[in-house]
Amino acid sequence: MSANQRLNLREKYQKFTRDLAWEPSYQKKSDIFPQTDFEGIHIHDWDKWEDPFRLTVDAYWKYQAEKEKKLYSIIDAFAQNNGQLNVTDARYINALKLFLTGVSPLEYAAHRGFAMAGRQFGGVGPQVSCQMQSIDELRHVQTQIHTISHYNKYFNGFHDWQHMHDRVWYLSVPKSFFDDAMSAGPFEFVTAISFSFEYVLTNLLFMPFMSGAAFNGDMATVTFGFSAQSDESRHMTLGLEVIKFMLEQDERNVPIVQKWIDKWFWRGYRLLALVSMMMDYMLPKRVMSWKEAWEMYFEQNGGALFEDLARYGIRMPKYWEVTVKEKERLSHEVWSTFYNYDHAAAFHSWVPDEAEMQWLTTKYPHTFDQYYRPRFEHWQSQTDKGERWYNNTLPMLCQTCQIPMVFTEPDDPTTTCYRSSDYKGEKYHFCSDGCKDIFDDEPEKYVQAWLPVHQIYQGNCGGASVPEVLEWYHLRDGEDNKDYLYSQDRANWLKWKGLTEEAERTLKAVVNG
Amino acid sequence: MVNKNNNVYIALQNNEESRPLIEAIEHDNSDARVEFYPAMVKIDAPGRLVIRRETVEDLIGRDWDPQEIHINLISLSGNVIEDEDQFGLERAN
Amino acid sequence: MPVTAMYDYQGQPKDVQANFHGNQLVYFGWDKHLMFCAPVCLPLPPDMPFGAVLTEVLPGVYGSHPDWARLDWEQAEWSLDQQPFTPDPQQSLEAQGIHHKSLLRFRVPGLDGIAGSAS
Numbered sequence: 001m002s003a004n005q006r007l008n009l010r011e012k013y014q015k016f017t018r019d020l021a022w023e024p025s026y027q028k029k030s031d032i033f034p035q036t037d038f039e040g041i042h043i044h045d046w047d048k049w050e051d052p053f054r055l056t057v058d059a060y061w062k063y064q065a066e067k068e069k070k071l072y073s074i075i076d077a078f079a080q081n082n083g084q085l086n087v088t089d090a091r092y093i094n095a096l097k098l099f100l101t102g103v104s105p106l107e108y109a110a111h112r113g114f115a116m117a118g119r120q121f122g123g124v125g126p127q128v129s130c131q132m133q134s135i136d137e138l139r140h141v142q143t144q145i146h147t148i149s150h151y152n153k154y155f156n157g158f159h160d161w162q163h164m165h166d167r168v169w170y171l172s173v174p175k176s177f178f179d180d181a182m183s184a185g186p187f188e189f190v191t192a193i194s195f196s197f198e199y200v201l202t203n204l205l206f207m208p209f210m211s212g213a214a215f216n217g218d219m220a221t222v223t224f225g226f227s228a229q230s231d232e233s234r235h236m237t238l239g240l241e242v243i244k245f246m247l248e249q250d251e252r253n254v255p256i257v258q259k260w261i262d263k264w265f266w267r268g269y270r271l272l273a274l275v276s277m278m279m280d281y282m283l284p285k286r287v288m289s290w291k292e293a294w295e296m297y298f299e300q301n302g303g304a305l306f307e308d309l310a311r312y313g314i315r316m317p318k319y320w321e322v323t324v325k326e327k328e329r330l331s332h333e334v335w336s337t338f339y340n341y342d343h344a345a346a347f348h349s350w351v352p353d354e355a356e357m358q359w360l361t362t363k364y365p366h367t368f369d370q371y372y373r374p375r376f377e378h379w380q381s382q383t384d385k386g387e388r389w390y391n392n393t394l395p396m397l398c399q400t401c402q403i404p405m406v407f408t409e410p411d412d413p414t415t416t417c418y419r420s421s422d423y424k425g426e427k428y429h430f431c432s433d434g435c436k437d438i439f440d441d442e443p444e445k446y447v448q449a450w451l452p453v454h455q456i457y458q459g460n461c462g463g464a465s466v467p468e469v470l471e472w473y474h475l476r477d478g479e480d481n482k483d484y485l486y487s488q489d490r491a492n493w494l495k496w497k498g499l500t501e502e503a504e505r506t507l508k509a510v511v512n513g
Numbered sequence: 514m515v516n517k518n519n520n521v522y523i524a525l526q527n528n529e530e531s532r533p534l535i536e537a538i539e540h541d542n543s544d545a546r547v548e549f550y551p552a553m554v555k556i557d558a559p560g561r562l563v564i565r566r567e568t569v570e571d572l573i574g575r576d577w578d579p580q581e582i583h584i585n586l587i588s589l590s591g592n593v594i595e596d597e598d599q600f601g602l603e604r605a606n
Numbered sequence: 607m608p609v610t611a612m613y614d615y616q617g618q619p620k621d622v623q624a625n626f627h628g629n630q631l632v633y634f635g636w637d638k639h640l641m642f643c644a645p646v647c648l649p650l651p652p653d654m655p656f657g658a659v660l661t662e663v664l665p666g667v668y669g670s671h672p673d674w675a676r677l678d679w680e681q682a683e684w685s686l687d688q689q690p691f692t693p694d695p696q697q698s699l700e701a702q703g704i705h706h707k708s709l710l711r712f713r714v715p716g717l718d719g720i721a722g723s724a725s
Contacts, residue, residue, distance in 0.1 A: 063584060307604075374725050420709070427687075
């Protein structure tokens with residue numbers, strides 16, 4: 001080939017990936033890649049790995065640089081224009097607090113995880129894909145910190161997100177999710193994150209929620225969200241490729257892959273419970289309900305994906321029917337949880353106002369008025385008397401997902417779903433059959449779960465009283481936590497909007513505790 | 514199965530650069546359904562959806578590399594087919 | 607297989623009773639009262655009489671519910687680790703088979719939460 005002959009895309013991709021590899025001469029391959037066998041996956045020919053995007057490093061830098069330029073010009077414009085004043089309502093900012101403490105640290109974990117997985121795969125195709133993804137994930141966490149740092153100047157709760165991620169009770173849910181994936185082998189890790197989480201589930205966060213951020217005037221967040229998700233499109237494609245590659249290499253891989261899909265679909269779905277409440281309760285102007293989003297992105301699009309994979313002997317993830325039964329209750333059960341325990345959370349909660357409850361009634365005609373409106377009305381009446389209600393006893397947690405046991409029986413929204421297992425003489429409790437199955441399959445892993453409630457009772461979290469634990473969380477009592485109604489955030493917002501008298505009243509209530 | 518579910522979709526940022534892409538998709542995929550959401554457009558099609566380089570180039574009057582799709586892409590679903598002349602999504606079923 | 611690992615991996619259970627400074631964990635759930643979003647977890651002395659749970663512990667947990675004032679323990683139906691159970695107020699937790707991480711559920715007929723909504 002002459003030097004100036006132009007390579008086509010396939011040849012170029014070949015040069016920039018396969019040609020980077022070499023056969024080791026003085027070390028055994030199994031010593032160099034010691035983690036490729038123990039998960040039970042059989043690979044015969046790594047060269048069958050096909051990256052459908054065929055993005056080479058030179059093109060990668062070019063397009064990523066362009067994405068960054070666009071993103072930063074919007075972030076700058078947002079800051080220069082005091083964009084934080086143009087969001088629909090300061091309550092919305094609480095969704096960003098949850099995002100920065102709960103999601104951004106996962107981007108960083110993904111950066112680490114893909115660097116590790118790329119190191120362990122014995123073929124150059126997946127090595128290159130994982131390396132690019134690792135760099136993407138680092139970009140995501142950086143752009144998120146950068147964007148949200150603007151809000152840190154004006155609102156409480158943003159000041160120590162990584163510390164909180166490692167300690168605060170509800171943040172053990174996302175943290176343990178990723179720890180679980182990273183402590184598995186490389187094949188399970190990529191199935192968990194690239195396929196089950198990114199391909200099947202994260203669209204619900206990055207599409208309807210981010211579109212909602214735009215609808216609520218937050219151009220900064222929607223821009224980092226969409227910019228991250230455009231990388232995710234490559235990751236999702238990688239996820240699908242990983243699955244197809246394993247399934248095509250050896251039929252003994254099929255049941256293992258199915259088991260991982262079952263497990264990580266359920267783990268990811270439980271994690272997304274947080275997103276359900278962000279959509280239904282934390283966006284003052286709503287784009288679509290959790291239920292509608294679940295129908296669109298999982299039941300329809302996910303359904304098409306699994307019909308496509310049926311030719312490999314893969315079926316829908318186990319317990320997907322349960323997610324359909326839960327779609328009319330999920331967000332209400334989860335928002336109620338934060339209303340119960342907001343005195344120990346790094347964001348504010350509130351009772352939805354009457355117009356919002358009307359929207360919930362319309363979107364959830366079979367459940368909202370019957371099961372959830374009565375509790376909100378009761379809580380509102382307590383607040384009206386000046387006695388905002390909190391739950392003052394720590395909750396029982398699920399051993400696997402670490403969420404308080406707030407979910408109800410698949411066929412009975414009025415009864416808590418209890419499941420349990422005995423292992424080596426100890427009792428373990430679960431919120432669902434999905435979480436119980438995951439524990440039962442690998443109990444030696446999950447007996448070690450760092451359950452925040454149990455850790456507090458063991459004396460490992462700064463002390464036995466709420467103020468001591470809050471201090472250990474780096475959470476400022478009366479500023480970062482509790483009801484939005486009495487918050488500094490609300491008082492400031494009213495002041496900025498010229499409602500000085502109401503702001504004074506709110507501030508007084510803050511001082512009065 | 515009576516109602517075969519083999520939809521693919523692509524979601525793009527709803528901005529100036531995406532407009533000719535949406536137009537090209539509508540031109541080359543008669544079954545495509547275009548839905549606008551705040552800041553985003555989602556395009557679904559049964560079985561297959563393709564963006565052709567030639568169609569886009571005719572609309573914008575300059576060379577266009579299908580990999581430029583990355584800049585305004587939000588998400589997708591389907592098996593990716595990509596070469597010099599097109600960016601496509603399809604289902605096997 | 608108790609875990610997929612590269613060698614015979616053994617986990618250390620984090621929540622054995624010995625880690626709770628002489629207490630055991632007991633979980634309580636009041637059926638049809640989901641205003642309390644989840645059952646609760648309490649560290650209690652194993653020799654605590656069940657009567658003290660009723661008079662000293664549970665009022666602090668559930669007393670804020672409008673149904674609490676109408677609650678008559680004589681009418682309560684209990685289960686222990688998902689089996690029907692009749693507690694003995696005189697006996698200790700330990701003596702009547704309430705172990706570390708046991709689950710106690712109760713329901714009082716007629717009390718079904720705020721406006722009967724199971725809240």
